Amino acid sequence: MKQQLSFISCLLIVMFLSFACTRPGGNQPVSKVPEKNITISTVGETMLFDKRELYVKAGEEITLTFVNNATTMKHNWLLVTPGKADEIGILGAKAGEAKQFVPESSDVLATTKLIGKGQDVIKFKAPPSGQYPYICTFPGHYTVMRGTLHSL
Numbered sequence: 001m002k003q004q005l006s007f008i009s010c011l012l013i014v015m016f017l018s019f020a021c022t023r024p025g026g027n028q029p030v031s032k033v034p035e036k037n038i039t040i041s042t043v044g045e046t047m048l049f050d051k052r053e054l055y056v057k058a059g060e061e062i063t064l065t066f067v068n069n070a071t072t073m074k075h076n077w078l079l080v081t082p083g084k085a086d087e088i089g090i091l092g093a094k095a096g097e098a099k100q101f102v103p104e105s106s107d108v109l110a111t112t113k114l115i116g117k118g119q120d121v122i123k124f125k126a127p128p129s130g131q132y133p134y135i136c137t138f139p140g141h142y143t144v145m146r147g148t149l150h151s152l
């Protein structure tokens with residue numbers, strides 16, 4: 001009986017810990033409160049954004065600071081029409097570095113510059129309610145370097 005009780009309490013502790021450690025999205029705690037001032041960074045030398053989810057309020061003026069922490073890779077940040085992330089990723093690579101890998105397309109809703117280590121600050125109006133993908137269009141990056149902006 002005593003053994004059974006300690007087994008159950010162990011199980012409860014494990015369940016609690018796994019619940020407490022599970023968070024949706026990337027490495028950082030996700031705030032679902034819409035933000036006007038957003039900072040999104042690259043994770044070291046990897047092809048990842050530090051935030052997989054962003055929350056804004058539809059129609060608001062957003063100031064986004066994109067920080068590239070990598071010393072060896074250039075990156076950018078593009079907000080695109082829902083369902084168009086892969087298409088823009090492919091077109092971006094074709095656009096070439098002279099165009100900062102940003103294709104001329106109405107599906108590109110906002111974009112930073114292509115930057116090496118450093119930062120770029122942009123302003124854009126949050127799109128109508130919906131879920132919008134964001135990607136880096138440096139060739140090969142868009143498949144993993146992406147996230148979702150939730151316009152509430």
Ligand SMILES: [Cu+2]
Nearest residue numbers: 075136138141
């Ligand atoms: Cu990138």
